Structure formats: structure tokens, C-alpha cells
Amino acid sequence: MKTKNQPMKTYIKNLFLLPALVAGLGLIPAGRVTAQTFTNLHSFNYSDEGNPQAGLILSGTTLYGTTTGGSWDQGTVFAVSTDGTGFTNLYSFTAYSIFLSANSDGANPQAGLILSGNTLYGTAGYGGSSGDGTVFALNTDGTGFTSLYSFTTLNNSTNSDGPIRLAD
Amino acid sequence: LILSGNVLYGTATYGGSSGYGTVFSLFIPPQLTIIPSGANVISTWPTNAAGFTLQSTTNLVSPAVWSTVSPGPIVVNGQNAVTNPISGTQKFYRLSQ
Numbered sequence: 326m327k328t329k330n331q332p333m334k335t336y337i338k339n340l341f342l343l344p345a346l347v348a349g350l351g352l353i354p355a356g357r358v359t360a361q362t363f364t365n366l367h368s369f370n371y372s373d374e375g376n377p378q379a380g381l382i383l384s385g386t387t388l389y390g391t392t393t394g395g396s397w398d399q400g401t402v403f404a405v406s407t408d409g410t411g412f413t414n415l416y417s418f419t420a421y422s423i424f425l426s427a428n429s430d431g432a433n434p435q436a437g438l439i440l441s442g443n444t445l446y447g448t449a450g451y452g453g454s455s456g457d458g459t460v461f462a463l464n465t466d467g468t469g470f471t472s473l474y475s476f477t478t479l480n481n482s483t484n485s486d487g488p489i490r491l492a493d
Numbered sequence: 494l495i496l497s498g499n500v501l502y503g504t505a506t507y508g509g510s511s512g513y514g515t516v517f518s519l520f521i522p523p524q525l526t527i528i529p530s531g532a533n534v535i536s537t538w539p540t541n542a543a544g545f546t547l548q549s550t551t552n553l554v555s556p557a558v559w560s561t562v563s564p565g566p567i568v569v570n571g572q573n574a575v576t577n578p579i580s581g582t583q584k585f586y587r588l589s590q
Contacts, residue, residue: 362519363518366518367516369509369514369516376506380495381503383502
């Protein structure tokens with residue numbers, strides 16, 4: 326597992342204060358103050374196999390998500406604290422055959438995860454025994470990756486169990 | 494996106510320092526509303542804004558001295574609400590975290 330730290334924070338404004346009030350002469354509520362604070366918790370780089378396309382899930386103070394891996398990589402499942410520290414690559418999907426897009430675990434997850442107990446569940450859009458995606462499970466500490474199901478080969482865009490890339 | 498308290502969390506597919514996307518958070522401050530009610534003012538803000546305290550000061554000139562408003566809020570129609578009598582020439586309120 327790869328671990329990285331130190332979020333880069335960009336404070337746009339931090340002024341969530343001060344509706345004003347003049348008493349005695351009548352009330353003058355000030356206009357809305359809608360400043361927000363944007364924080365870049367983590368910037369993916371080449372070694373992170375970034376390009377996330379899905380949303381996150383939150384458990385306690387830990388965010389979990391997936392990356393597609395961009396054009397050259399197979400994607401990951403990652404965790405990062407809500408303060409941006411402790412970025413952890415929980416699992417990197419393995420390389421697949423160029424011609425069949427097949428491998429043992431799946432590749433390029435484009436959807437988010439769900440969490441049940443300490444188990445994360447997700448789908449991969451490619452890879453698996455036929456190259457058409459998998460359903461997988463993974464413990465929140467990065468151990469115990471299991472490919473639960475490999476979708477079958479598409480034939481003229483049809484098969485018996487659904488093209489995962491359209492369903493995820 | 495997911496919302497936890499007053500913070501949105503999300504991902505960006507591209508951009509960031511290396512162009513491979515980001516994980517980000519966006520803090521959405523709670524809105525404090527002040528309305529007159531006879532000889533009082535009623536300050537309200539959402540109850541999901543956990544950890545915020547209503548404070549007031551009579552002068553914003555630095556160094557402004559902010560004091561926690563007492564009594565504390567009660568929940569009315571899903572909003573934290575504090576009622577205070579109008580006094581003096583001016584008073585300023587804020588939510589502090």
C-alpha cells in the first residue's frame with residue numbers, strides 16, 4: 326500500500342460571520358454572507374493511478390473512493406481522511422490483456438463503493454475473466470480483495486448478465 | 494458529492510497539481526438569520542450546524558470582544574433559536590466554530 330500525507334489547502338474565504346444589527350433605531354440585518362472554504366484534500370498523480378469518476382462514501386472520518394487509472398492504468402480503491410491526511414491506495418487493479426481486456430480482478434472502476442461492516446463493495450468496468458467487468462469486495466484496511474463475479478463476454482452488445490459498463 | 498454536516502466531499506476527474514484529479518471538500522457555512530420580534534430579536538440557524546456558538550459584540554473595532562450569547566439556543570421548527578432583548582445602539586452577531 327502507498328501512503329501519502331499533507332493536503333494542499335486553498336482558502337477562498339472564511340468569513341461566515343456577521344449579520345449586523347442596529348438596535349434602538351430598528352433592525353438592519355446584513356445581506357447573506359456565503360463564503361465557503363474549498364480544500365484540496367488530495368491531488369492524484371501518475372503513481373496514484375488517478376482520474377476518479379465516481380463519488381465518495383464516508384465512514385467515520387475516512388472517505389473511500391475509486392479511480393479509473395486514466396489511459397494507461399487499471400485503477401484503484403483508495404482511502405483518505407476527511408482532513409486530507411493518510412491517503413492510502415488500498416488496492417490497485419492488475420494489468421490486463423490488451424486484446425481481451427481480461428484479468429483476474431477487474432479494472433477501471435467507474436462507479437462508487439458501498440460499505441457493509443468493514444467490507445467495501447464495488448464494480449469494475451473492464452477486466453475479469455471476459456474483460457467485461459467484475460463485482461468485487463475489499464476490506465477497509467486493503468486486505469482480502471475478492472472478485473465476486475466476472476461478467477460474461479458481450480456478443481453484439483448483449484449477454485446474459487448485463488454489460489457492467491452501462492450498469493455501474 | 495456527499496454532505497456530512499456542513500462539509501461537501503467530492504472528486505474531480507481531471508486537474509489538481511498533476512492533472513489526475515482530486516479529492517476535495519467544501520465547507521458550507523450555516524446561515525444566521527436575525528429578525529425583530531417586538532422588543533426582542535430572534536436569531537436562528539440550522540440545527541445541523543454542529544459545533545457553532547452564537548456570539549455578539551457591541552463594537553467591531555479591533556480588537557473586537559466577542560461574548561457567547563446566553564441563554565443558549567432552543568430548537569424551534571428545526572432551527573436553533575435564541576431570543577435577546579434589544580438594547581444599546583448597536584450589536585453584532587456571529588456564529589463561531
